[in-house]
Amino acid sequence: MIIFKFIPLFAFLLGAFWGLHQLGYFPEKLNHILFGLRLPSGKEWAPTWGGVMVLVGLITLYIEIFKSTRTSSISIVDHTLSTIVFVAFLVSWMILPWTAGDKGDSTFLLLTIMSFIDVIAGFTITIAAARRDFGLGES
Numbered sequence: 060m061i062i063f064k065f066i067p068l069f070a071f072l073l074g075a076f077w078g079l080h081q082l083g084y085f086p087e088k089l090n091h092i093l094f095g096l097r098l099p100s101g102k103e104w105a106p107t108w109g110g111v112m113v114l115v116g117l118i119t120l121y122i123e124i125f126k127s128t129r130t131s132s133i134s135i136v137d138h139t140l141s142t143i144v145f146v147a148f149l150v151s152w153m154i155l156p157w158t159a160g161d162k163g164d165s166t167f168l169l170l171t172i173m174s175f176i177d178v179i180a181g182f183t184i185t186i187a188a189a190r191r192d193f194g195l196g197e198s
Contacts, residue, residue, distance in 0.1 A: 064126070065133045067141040068119045069174045073148060076112065076158075076167065084108065086157050089164050109166035116173045127181035128188055138181045145174040 079085045089109040096104045106114075126137065148171040152158045158167040 065136045067144045070144045080157050112166050113169050116170045120173045123177040124180050127184045134185055141178050145178045148174045
């Protein structure tokens with residue numbers, strides 16, 4: 060479990076996306092419906108692979124922002140690795156054709172933006188927490 064303290068979870072998400080591409084699921088099946096669920100309103104909810112990936116990305120973003128509230132030396136390693144993962148997302152999105160999906164799907168772009176928010180929020184929250192812990196910036 061200690062590995063999750065300093066390895067960004069978005070690295071696992073990037074690896075999962077790449078692995079599913081290697082297995083032939085992405086980008087061809089990003090818009091395939093996983094299951095259908097009838098809602099009380101009478102409408103049917105039918106999530107796709109892409110929607111599930113975005114949902115997993117949002118949960119990952121929450122966990123990463125929560126992790127950034129600590130002010131230890133491990134957080135510096137985590138922020139550095141998060142920046143590297145974001146660069147990997149961004150370069151992949153710009154260069155690799157399969158990241159855009161079969162019809163210009165935005166799933167990978169949304170995951171890239173979530174990774175960027177993780178980097179910015181991580182640095183911002185850690186700096187604010189460190190200022191509070193050390194009593195700097197008191198007004």
